[in-house]
Amino acid sequence: MPDDEPLEPEAHPAGRTGWERLWRAGRPRLTRANAYITVLAMLLGFAMVAQVHETRSSGLENLRQEDLVALLDSVNQQSLKLSKEADNLTATKRKLQDDNGDQAALKAATARLQTLGILAGTLPATGPGIRITVKDRKGVVKPSDVLNAVEELRDAGAEAMQINDVRIVASTYFAESTDGELVADGTALQAPYTIIAIGDPHTMATAMEIPGGVVDALKQLGASPSIRSSERLDVTALRAVSAPRYAHPDNP
């Protein structure tokens, strides 16, 4: 090794200054030794860059233990956060898929809509039932009598009813106009009155004809009611839907 000499700053064998000596040694000389040295210097530069590159690109093996522990901790926390986020996103995805794919819910909603339509009178209904015809030439039938008949039919399980051309729903009212006509939901009714009720025909017919019931009462008044059961009747009168003004759905 070339550096085992004693440290003598002023040792200038040829009497030249350091700069001159360095300059002289640095002059290009085409010797074999100079070529070797150049190759070695090149190798050194190459190795230095390679090592620097390696150190920069290599990550964890050069770190100290505390750094590694801190790094592990932060990575763990981030992983926890990300897995929570992944859970949330998975749940959202499942919900969306359920919402999209649930044909059963759509069918159920449609069926419910039809049921409610029949109850509210917005849809025509068909099925077995009875037809009650009340001939009233003398005009003795009062609104209360019609109401009694309707209530009796409801008790007997009528699901859809109409009187003449008026659909009977929960809010239907019966009244008497100033000139003695029967009025249902604001529409004047002309005798003979025809009530069509869809439900179990036998039950409803029996309910009408019990002693002291609707038929008896009407006969005592002087009207002549007749009941006819049928396997297929159509309730075709419809009722317009009006949105409630004061009541709102109360979803829990």
Added chain:
Amino acid sequence: MIPAIGLVVGLVIGIVVHPDVPLSLQPYLPIAVIAALDAVFGAVRAVLDGIFDDKVFVVSFLSNVVVAALIVYLGDQLGVGSQLSTGVVVVLGVRIFSNVAAIRRHLFHA
């Protein structure tokens, strides 16, 4: 002059090529680079002392590199690789500093 140009050329080649150090060489390369640097500073000092010899430089450069790598290898085999690496780096660092001090005295007389 030419060796300095060679050093720069080596640096440029390294930057351009972006070499990947083989795994088997990874523990030894940093020590070898330090040892080579030690040889280079020793050579500059020898030039200033007027005792530079081409052959001595080539041999010292190569032997520095080989011995440094050998010490690290031996340390790895004995299970004290990292400690021995640290020791070699300390020794070489001290030598580099003393060489640089001598160079400084030659060039700046301070």
